Amino acid sequence: MPKNIKEKECYRRAIYSGTFDPITNGHLDIIRRAANIFDEVIIAVAKSERKKPMFTQEQRVEFTHVATHHLPNVRVEGFDTLLVDLATQLKVNTIIRGLRAVSDFEFELQMGYANASINNKIETLYLMPTLENAFVSSTIVREIIRFDGKFQHLVPKEVVECM
Template sequence: MPRNITERQSHQKAIYSGTFDPITNGHLDIISRAANIFDEVIIAVAQSELKGPMFSHEKRVEFVNAATHHLPNVRVEGFDTLLVDLATQLNVNTIIRGLRAVSDFEFELQMGYANASINDKIETVYLMPTLENAFVSSTIVREIIRFDGKFQHLVPKEVLKCM
């Protein structure tokens, strides 16, 4: 059942999760947009050992902290649970997801429905990056890094300093 606008909490929080392996300019674009909409945005860095990340969990948290330090209403949390459980633990009812292309939509829609089936108070908000960042993904960046290609223009400059 839709919530009434009068039920709006005075402090709106949202959570944006990912492996951020590494964080890209596309991620930062979504984070910046979310930070303009919500009072507080929690960036949840998933441990995701099953994905076999290129960078350690600690390093990825460091990258995200470095890339978002200029955004006062953004904080970073590492996690290794269901995102819905983390959101409940942090008293967050809004999950932010990024959509680059139509191909992202089907997966993200299924995840949004799955999350809502676990916790019906969870709302998912989908944000699109700017056209300039629409093609950028961590997968592309990792592949370029593996082959010693030029990737510096695809990640925040603060992340380059950490690398």
């Protein structure tokens, strides 16, 4: 196979990473749209102990798996490395990041530049959720859960069933 075809195949796969504590409808919105763009989307669930997640990594991987089981070109795996190292290991050249607001963009832009400084073959593609999911974040969902509030409309129904 010619070299340029192999290189092109790398761009048909993407990684969307996060803590997904828990996965929300906003995350699922980005995942669905990325799955329409790429042949394969790897959802990489970070261990992220410094964030002190509410749910274990195993639970978050399971929640993400059940929320995306209907998407045949999406796979889920946990990781505890630099994202750029995982992408290199998996031969993936595109990182998907979601942007809800300008404040997200500032942080994500810095992360994209940092990743590119480690591996300049890595591209970052920024996707915005639909307007109905623009305010949804795992932080908001966790706060609502902590106070026994109604959160079911903010996360995929399969995840609610798992909880």
